[in-house]
Structures are given as C-alpha cells and as structure tokens.
Amino acid sequence: MDFKTRQVTEMKEYSDSQKNEIRNRVLAWAEEFEKDQRYKSLTEAQKEESWFIIELFADLMYGYFLQEPSEWTATALEECCLDLLPRKVSADVDFYRNVEPVLTGFFGFLQSRDYISDASRLISRLKKVSNEMIERADNLAYWGPAKQLVMGAMKAGVNLEDAKEFNRYVQMLNLLRSRQNTPPDAKVKVGGNDPCPCGSGQRYKKCCGGGRIVPFPTAGCAATEGRHSTNAVNTNTENIVYQLKITLKGIKPTIWRHSTSCTRSFRLPLAGRTTTCLTMTSGM
Numbered sequence: 001m002d003f004k005t006r007q008v009t010e011m012k013e014y015s016d017s018q019k020n021e022i023r024n025r026v027l028a029w030a031e032e033f034e035k036d037q038r039y040k041s042l043t044e045a046q047k048e049e050s051w052f053i054i055e056l057f058a059d060l061m062y063g064y065f066l067q068e069p070s071e072w073t074a075t076a077l078e079e080c081c082l083d084l085l086p087r088k089v090s091a092d093v094d095f096y097r098n099v100e101p102v103l104t105g106f107f108g109f110l111q112s113r114d115y116i117s118d119a120s121r122l123i124s125r126l127k128k129v130s131n132e133m134i135e136r137a138d139n140l141a142y143w144g145p146a147k148q149l150v151m152g153a154m155k156a157g158v159n160l161e162d163a164k165e166f167n168r169y170v171q172m173l174n175l176l177r178s179r180q181n182t183p184p185d186a187k188v189k190v191g192g193n194d195p196c197p198c199g200s201g202q203r204y205k206k207c208c209g210g211g212r213i214v215p216f217p218t219a220g221c222a223a224t225e226g227r228h229s230t231n232a233v234n235t236n237t238e239n240i241v242y243q244l245k246i247t248l249k250g251i252k253p254t255i256w257r258h259s260t261s262c263t264r265s266f267r268l269p270l271a272g273r274t275t276t277c278l279t280m281t282s283g284m
Contacts, residue, residue, distance in 0.1 A: 012066040019059070022068050026058040027051070029115060030106070038105035049098045054106055060084050069116055074125035081129045086136035087144040090151055096137040100130040149173075 030051055033039050042050065057080065061067045064084060065076040085096070104123050111119035136142040143151065149170070153160060158169045193203050 014063075014066060018068075019062050022058055022062050023055060026054060026069065029110065029113075030054045032113070033106055033109045036105075036109045036112075038109050042101060042105060045094065046098045046102050049095060050102045050106075053099055053102045056085075056089070057103060069110065072116065072118075072122060074121045077122055077125055078129050081126065081133040082136060086133060086139075086142045088147060089137075090147050090154070091137075093134060093138045096134045099133065100126055 033050075033054075039047065039050070058069065060080050061069075061072055061076060064080070065073075067073065067076055081099070085099070089095070103126055107116065107119040107122050107126075110116040116122075140148065140151075150160070152173075153166060153169050156169065159165050
C-alpha cells in the first residue's frame with residue numbers, strides 16, 4: 001500500500017453498515033451490467049462467475065482499504081489481486097482466469113454510467129497483474145493457512161458441505177502432524193481396543209491400527225510450516241493427501257468448484273437467481 005493510500009485509510013473507520021450499503025449498490029450495478037454489451041461479450045463461464053467476482057472485489061476493496069467504488073485505486077487493486085485473492089479464495093485456476101475479463105468489462109460499464117471516473121487506470125493495472133495473479137493462485141506457497149487446509153480437503157475428496165466429514169479430515173491431519181513430529185524411536189502405546197487417536201470413534205485395531213495408513217512422510221507439510229519452495233511443498237502435500245484418501249475410507253472423491261461451509265461464503269441475495277458460492281478464508 002502506498003503512502004497516500006495508507007494515509008487516507010488511517011483517517012477512516014470501518015463500518016458494517018457502510019460495507020452493506022456498498023455491497024447492495026455494487027450488486028445493483030451488477031444487475032445493470034448484465035444488460036450491457038460488455039457483459040454480453042463475456043463467455044458463459046465468465047458470466048457465471050461475474051456476480052461473485054464483482055461482489056468479492058468490492059468487499060475486499062472496502063474491507064482492507066476502506067475504499068468505496070468512487071475511490072478505488074490501481075495500487076489497492078494490485079494488492080487485492082496479487083495478495084488477497086490468491087491467499088484467501090479457495091477456487092481453481094479457471095476462476096482466476098475469469099477475474100480480469102469480468103472486472104475489465106465491469107469497470108468500463110461503471111465509467112460509462114459515471115459511477116467511477118478512472119476506469120482506464122484500473123483496467124490497465126488489472127491487465128498488468130492478471131497473469132501473475134493466476135500463477136500465484138496456482139502456487140501453494142502463496143496460499144494462507146486456512147486456504148491450504150480447505151484446498152487440501154477438496155483435493156482429498158472431502159465433502160466440505162458435510163461438517164462431520166470435514167472435522168474428521170482435520171482430526172486425521174492433526175494425527176498425521178503429530179506422527180511427523182514424533183521421534184523415530186519414540187513409542188506411543190495404543191491398545192487395539194482403545195478408541196483410535198484419529199477421532200473416528202472406532203477401535204484402534206479396526207481403524208488406523210488396521211493398516212489403512214501408509215508410512216508417514218519424513219518432512220513437514222506446508223500447512224504446518226508456512227511458505228516453502230514450490231517443489232518441496234508439492235511433494236509433501238501430495239504425500240499427505242494420498243494418505244488422507246486412504247484413511248478417509250468410504251468417502252468418494254468429488255469434483256469441487258463451489259462449497260458452502262468451513263469458510264466464509266458469498267451468496268447472491270436475489271431470489272430466483274442461480275447463485276455462485278465459492279469460499280474465501282478470512283483472517284489467514
């Protein structure tokens with residue numbers, strides 16, 4: 001954040017009522033945008049994601065920079081695209097490819113209606129950072145801890161709409177972490193008829209003690225150690241995800257584009273509309 005943006009931000013105070021007013025205003029504009037030629041020129045995939053992208057961008061610009069639409073700056077936009085979106089939003093790379101064309105069309109529409117006055121600068125900066133944003137979104141090293149957890153669960157085939165299933169995934173991940181941190185010569189005594197440490201509710205001999213977990217990796221994973229080089233992170237994460245797929249017996253992998261729990265969700269408030277709901281992790 002540059003000095004001028006920081007100064008303006010420090011002079012303001014966050015307000016939930018102001019945030020809701022901005023969101024409602026932007027969603028009304030998004031509805032108008034659907035009648036504009038710029039919207040009609042988008043692909044079907046871009047149209048499907050457009051409401052979520054627009055609402056998300058407006059929320060982040062106010063939530064982190066206290067900027068309402070008439071105050072949006074290229075500097076804040078760049079930080080939003082290169083840091084906040086890749087770090088927080090749990091979505092596949094195709095979603096990030098849709099961000100630039102959707103926002104470019106929306107900014108142009110806003111200026112044509114005199115809702116904002118500096119669309120050309122926003123569009124120029126957006127096009128400049130778009131490829132880097134996509135690369136970061138696909139690189140685990142740029143994900144926040146909460147996003148790493150959610151994306152790991154999605155990759156393991158965990159149904160994020162099932163709270164019990166997700167909680168079991170977290171318990172198993174914690175078990176894996178504890179085993180990684182246990183010295184090779186340490187012995188943990190768990191009786192075959194004792195409850196399994198993973199929290200499944202089954203007896204140990206019928207669960208993890210029955211050979212359903214493959215050997216644990218020797219190195220730590222990104223979720224417990226923060227940012228690492230890409231190669232090291234991918235290798236260890238693949239190992240852990242593979243183990244979790246074996247451990248979560250009976251859970252069928254699914255293809256995930258949207259989810260509705262475990263993280264903050266965005267839904268469009270208009271009745272009768274097909275809603276897009278992806279997840280954005282907050283605080284991490």
